[in-house]
Amino acid sequence: MVSEDFRLDHDIIYSIIEPGSRVLDLGCGAGDLLYPLVRDKQVRAQGIELADKAIQECVKKGLSVFHGDIENSLREYPDNTFDYVILNQSMQEVRKVDCVIHEALRIGGKVIVGFPNFAYFKSRIMLFFYGRSPITKSLPYLWFDTPNVRFLSITDFKDFCGGKNIRIMEAHYLGEKDRMRFWPNLLALNAIFVLTKESNATK
Amino acid sequence: MTDMKNIMNKNNSVGVVETQSFTFAGTGAELELECGDTLGPITLTYETYGTLNADKSNAILALHALSGDAHAAGVHRDQEDTGWWDDMIGPGKAFDTDRYFIVCSNVIGGCKGSTGPSSINPATGKPHASDFPFITIGDMVHAQRHLIDFFGIDRLLCVAGGSMGGMQVLQWVASYPERVRSAIPIATALKHSPQQIAFNEVVRQSIMSDPDWREGNYYEYGQPEKGLSVARMIGHITFMSDQSMEEKFSRRLKNGRFSFNFDPDFEVEGYLHYRGANFVKRFDANSYLYITKAIDYFDLSEGRLIPKGKNIDTRFLVISFKSDWLYPSYQSQEIVRALKVNCVDATYCELQSTYGHDAFLVEVEEQTTLIKHFLDKTFNGYMVVNNYGI
Numbered sequence: 001m002v003s004e005d006f007r008l009d010h011d012i013i014y015s016i017i018e019p020g021s022r023v024l025d026l027g028c029g030a031g032d033l034l035y036p037l038v039r040d041k042q043v044r045a046q047g048i049e050l051a052d053k054a055i056q057e058c059v060k061k062g063l064s065v066f067h068g069d070i071e072n073s074l075r076e077y078p079d080n081t082f083d084y085v086i087l088n089q090s091m092q093e094v095r096k097v098d099c100v101i102h103e104a105l106r107i108g109g110k111v112i113v114g115f116p117n118f119a120y121f122k123s124r125i126m127l128f129f130y131g132r133s134p135i136t137k138s139l140p141y142l143w144f145d146t147p148n149v150r151f152l153s154i155t156d157f158k159d160f161c162g163g164k165n166i167r168i169m170e171a172h173y174l175g176e177k178d179r180m181r182f183w184p185n186l187l188a189l190n191a192i193f194v195l196t197k198e199s200n201a202t203k
Numbered sequence: 204m205t206d207m208k209n210i211m212n213k214n215n216s217v218g219v220v221e222t223q224s225f226t227f228a229g230t231g232a233e234l235e236l237e238c239g240d241t242l243g244p245i246t247l248t249y250e251t252y253g254t255l256n257a258d259k260s261n262a263i264l265a266l267h268a269l270s271g272d273a274h275a276a277g278v279h280r281d282q283e284d285t286g287w288w289d290d291m292i293g294p295g296k297a298f299d300t301d302r303y304f305i306v307c308s309n310v311i312g313g314c315k316g317s318t319g320p321s322s323i324n325p326a327t328g329k330p331h332a333s334d335f336p337f338i339t340i341g342d343m344v345h346a347q348r349h350l351i352d353f354f355g356i357d358r359l360l361c362v363a364g365g366s367m368g369g370m371q372v373l374q375w376v377a378s379y380p381e382r383v384r385s386a387i388p389i390a391t392a393l394k395h396s397p398q399q400i401a402f403n404e405v406v407r408q409s410i411m412s413d414p415d416w417r418e419g420n421y422y423e424y425g426q427p428e429k430g431l432s433v434a435r436m437i438g439h440i441t442f443m444s445d446q447s448m449e450e451k452f453s454r455r456l457k458n459g460r461f462s463f464n465f466d467p468d469f470e471v472e473g474y475l476h477y478r479g480a481n482f483v484k485r486f487d488a489n490s491y492l493y494i495t496k497a498i499d500y501f502d503l504s505e506g507r508l509i510p511k512g513k514n515i516d517t518r519f520l521v522i523s524f525k526s527d528w529l530y531p532s533y534q535s536q537e538i539v540r541a542l543k544v545n546c547v548d549a550t551y552c553e554l555q556s557t558y559g560h561d562a563f564l565v566e567v568e569e570q571t572t573l574i575k576h577f578l579d580k581t582f583n584g585y586m587v588v589n590n591y592g593i
Contacts, residue, residue, distance in 0.1 A: 062580035
């Protein structure tokens with residue numbers, strides 16, 4: 001089962017999602033995350049993607065996808081259209097993060113957010129000892145060609161959720177190959193959070 | 204005959220085809236039109252490609268644009284011109300005739316064998332001319348429904364078309380959602396914008412201001428050729444893009460130098476004259492008037508495509524082209540928004556093309572990828588997902 005293309009983040013999200021649920025993947029790329037969910041878990045999937053080549057790949061896999069940017073793609077959906085809205089490795093490329101998460105929580109029961117941790121210890125070393133902008137496995141870009149516009153740590157995101165009345169239902173921390181359990185803000189390359197509105201959580 | 208074989212080998216053509224006709228809405232059963240008049244008997248011309256399967260589940264209805272006709276693919280006997288969507292319909296093509304049964308239907312109001320202003324009114328023995336009732340896209344689709352009934356097809360696998368053909372696709376979903384498994388509207392809109400209506404009005408005025416139009420009663424005398432030809436020239440400008448015109452003509456001169464008179468000097472002028480002159484040989488001026496009016500009246504915005512709260516299981520593939528300024532992508536995105544509101548399963552892709560509105564006829568490769576796999580998924584369901592080489 002474990003191939004060269006194995007992605008721990010996809011594996012974790014795959015295991016979170018219940019069979020038969022309705023899923024919206026924001027920034028779905030070529031559909032590598034949605035495709036196994038549709039194949040094995042009979043998920044009703046919809047993707048949103050900006051790159052037209054990636055859309056062609058999705059359609060080849062039988063996936064439904066809208067060509068568009070994340071910020072302008074959520075408004076029309078009625079409340080609770082989806083069981084899960086996924087923002088995996090796309091949130092850091094969004095300018096109006098606040099609005100997108102708010103909208104995602106409106107149209108989806110749960111929101112799964114996956115992002116690179118800017119406070120990873122190797123980033124800290126590059127910045128502190130070498131005085132260079134960090135380049136890591138999860139933040140592999142040079143300063144002038146990065147698609148990322150938001151740089152955040154795991155602690156930053158927890159604070160953000162606390163301030164916005166967002167309940168963190170699950171947290172997963174990812175190292176280079178395995179999950180991390182201790183000192184995530186220092187040792188994790190990536191984090192995956194499952195969020196819901198505080199009002200949903202108390203129901 | 205060898206020539207014909209070459210065509211078949213080269214293009215995976217459906218080969219020699221024949222336009223057929225279906226007549227209905229006879230006395231007592233006339234079609235009630237949106238304008239309040241009735242029309243009958245009605246003849247619709249159509250062509251078919253491929254074979255209808257036993258449970259009639261593989262039928263696709265292809266719908267043409269303003270000046271199109273039933274001849275979508277293959278060639279007519281002893282003629283060279285292939286159908287208007289020959290690149291897309293045939294064995295192994297986007298609409299694969301080895302797997303699907305494709306019907307291309309003409310529209311009422313047209314002049315390609317279907318009932319329209321130039322066809323003979325049985326009551327008078329003369330062409331309807333300007334006595335022809337005003338028809339709408341809705342009326343065109345209701346007439347096509349009779350043709351689909353005639354084939355005994357309960358549910359179409361897909362309804363597909365570009366431009367006005369795309370409007371008919373949307374109208375099919377609005378009128379008969381339970382009979383459409385999937386819809387592919389291409390380079391189209393829920394309604395015409397003021398700019399699009401304005402172009403159509405200039406087109407109509409160009410025809411009607413030609414004295415040869417004679418209030419539409421010109422059939423004994425010949426077409427208003429000047430007016431119709433200018434109308435088509437305007438059309439062709441809107442079908443291309445700034446970039447495609449630059450690539451095709453630039454400022455090249457026909458004779459290498461200025462003539463210093465009002466003859467066409469530039470190649471682009473010559474091209475438009477050629478297109479206009481050709482068009483008057485093949486299209487009826489009154490049909491152009493009636494059909495452009497039907498396009499302008501079309502409006503499925505504000506919840507008319509799918510009533511709010513109504514669940515439909517029609518799947519959508521919406522396609523637009525970046526350089527199409529006649530039917531800009533924002534209009535396709537409006538279709539997509541209407542689908543999102545109703546949680547309809549849909550795919551939307553804006554393709555990078557420089558051909559302008561013409562792209563839906565000529566951008567074959569990327570449209571083929573999208574349409575082929577979309578149809579495969581619709582026809583075979585999740586089988587296709589299971590089969591995707593993993």
